[in-house]
Amino acid sequence: MSEVVLRTHALVKRFGGIVATNDVSLVVARGARHALIGPNGAGKTTLINLLTGMAPPTSGRVELLGQDITTLAPHKRVGLGLVRTFQINQLFASFTPLQSLALAVASRLDAARRCWQPVGSDAAIAAETETLLSRFRLLEHAEQPTRELPYGKRRLLEIALAVAQQPKVLLLDEPAAGVPAAERADILATVAALPADVAVLLIEHDMDLVFSFAKRITVLVNGAVLTEGAPSAIAADARVKAVYLGDVETAHA
Amino acid sequence: MLTLLFDGIAYGMLLFVLSLGLAVTMGLMNFINLAHGAFAMAGGYIVVLLMQKAGWPFLACLPAAFVLTALLGALLERLLYRHMYGKPHLDQVLFSIGLVFMAVAAVDWGIGSEQKYVQLPEYFRQRFEFGSGALTLGMGSYRLFVVIVCVLLALVLQALLARTRFGARLRAAVDDPRVAAGLGIPVDRVFMLTFAVGSGLAGLGGALGADLLGLEPNFPLKYMVYFLIVCAVGGTSSITGPLVAALVLGIADVFGKYYVPKLGSFIVYSLMIAILLWRPQGLFVRQGSR
């Protein structure tokens, strides 16, 4: 039985009168390929923000590897192995991919507080950075400022920064969003090649990607879990179809 | 002590009128304008010059101060400020500091560095006294006039904002300029008009306050901090916020300077720091505002 790496207990988030997250209890197992889908406004990004600590829940708990992290600061959760990517790229615009990844690796190795050794003097960090650059097909752009990179490469860098943390749980927020068709293959291949023991929670609208990647799907509607299960079950579920297609089907019936 | 309270209220109301333009500029254009005090100074000097050189009566100079400063504000907005929207706050700060320096130096050179006094008409040099002993309330007639004018202004502005079409457009543009523009609201003109009115108010405040605050070339730098405090503590998304902040500031300053003169504005500055630590977005913040 695979162990549970991430669990939420009755997570609720209220903004004034709006309930963005409604009693969500989620379970993610080690090595999971878990997708979170739902129509726009279903509260997927809010849920991710609750998981990563960027917003405090109104009530409920979040547990990582058995440890209660509900009130833990976001950067500390990363240290424990909970890492996310952003739907809109959050990168260091003036840094090159080389510099960005070097910092990310240094952070994981707890070497980012060194204030005397020059960057690059640690051979292990440099080597690992180079490996990451190569793995994410960023070698040829490694020394260009991030703001000059094509969008698809920036998306890859976004994922690379997350993977550099060697996460135990990786939250991917719409990794393929806005990526031109020509560069999508890179993204898809990267997502498919993630290490087997890393639990991946994928938020996506692209159903092809979801169904080719996920072994388990959770459907979120209006902040609450509508249903959960294997891809084939979800695809056949009439309620899910109704939610996505609205009244179109019944109108044509 | 009641007299002190009254003085504090007068001072606070004056600060309110002076700072309101700045608050709206910050809330609307997200622009930190440290040169706001220069418009106030302009208003003060307009009154002095009109009275001394053109022989105008004091009351007539007040609307003139408003109008002329508003025109100046519109002109500067069109020519200069417009190019600075959207630039980083540091750039805006330095830009407006540059403007203040220019204004201060120009006035110093052109008019002279001695303090200029406004000759208030006779009826403004009266003083009314009520009560006795510790509960004496002494009200200078000029201060009373200032309070009345400022309260009227506040009411008029609130009505303008809440009931007119311009007010509605302004509120929309503050909430979300892009959406407002998409709805056909001429955001550019709203900005310019608002900036002009804000500067005009500053000019009027400067005209009213010349007697109370002291008019000399360093005026903008001396009082800039106070205007900023009103905006930072009162928030920039309402009229009541800066009003309350200005009143608290005015009363605290008057009491502080009376009871502990050596410390001067220490009380005010410490109070500001404490409040901003407790509520970094200011005392009055709407949900979801900037």
Added chain:
Amino acid sequence: MRASLLADSRWRPWEVVAWVVLWALPVALPSHAALINEIAILALFALSLDLILGYAGIVSLGHAAFFGLGAYGAGLFAKHVMPDPLVGLAVAMAASAVLGLVTSPMIVRGSDLTRLMVTMGVALVLYELANKFDTLTGGADGLQGVVMGSLLGVFEFDLGARVASVYSMAVLFVAFIVLRRVVHSPFGSSLQALRDNRLRLSAIGLSVNGRLAAVYTLSAALAGAAGALLTQTTGFASLDAFDFHRSADVMLALVIGGAGWLWGGLAGALAFKVLHDLIASLTVQYWTFWIGFFLVVLMLVGREKLLRPWTWWKRQP
């Protein structure tokens, strides 16, 4: 790859040349020793501001708070405890560092405006306090008669300011070398990352608040050092050490030289002081006016363009 990362931190040849020239100044121009002293002090102050402004992105109009605390700290220490300049310098730096650490929570939260107000507020509060406790500080007259002992037990401070200028230059040099190492270290890299994108920094597991506190404290210590140098080399500390003009001037000097690269503080201080001396000898009013004009034009045109003439005619992409 590794070589490329390391290359960033190597001293460029022109940097070595520049320092040789700088060190030659007090020797070659002994009659201008007082000016050189002032330039070195302003440069150190500008370096400290660059740390928080150029590297961490914090806009502060109250950095004079630390400068002033260092100035009065060093003066009071020399008068009442011991006149050794280096010990006094260390004490002043420690005092400013403590103030920086204590006030750092203030600059972490809130908007740019809040930060601006709070930093200004601290400087203003200290000004008022120094004014109030005038039996200790001399109030509006300033702290007078600060007599320093000899430097390293050997060099006496002379009226011609020659020893002073070398002393200030030396402190500046040491600070520069230390900062250069720090800026090119992983910590320094994380600071620049912080300026670029705080959210991302936190998302790779690094503490934003912790770093802000650390850099603010370091910056405060260096600003305090600059203030201490001023008192130690002029024998006098006055309230204008806390003044808004001082905070504005150092920001101006830094902007002229360019924030975000250490040489900006040095170049800016040099340019600022030289310009100031030239123009202010005409009239004080002209200086204020023209510096204001310069600022307005510079901001309209774009801050980064000043020291890069090749961008003056280039279109923005």
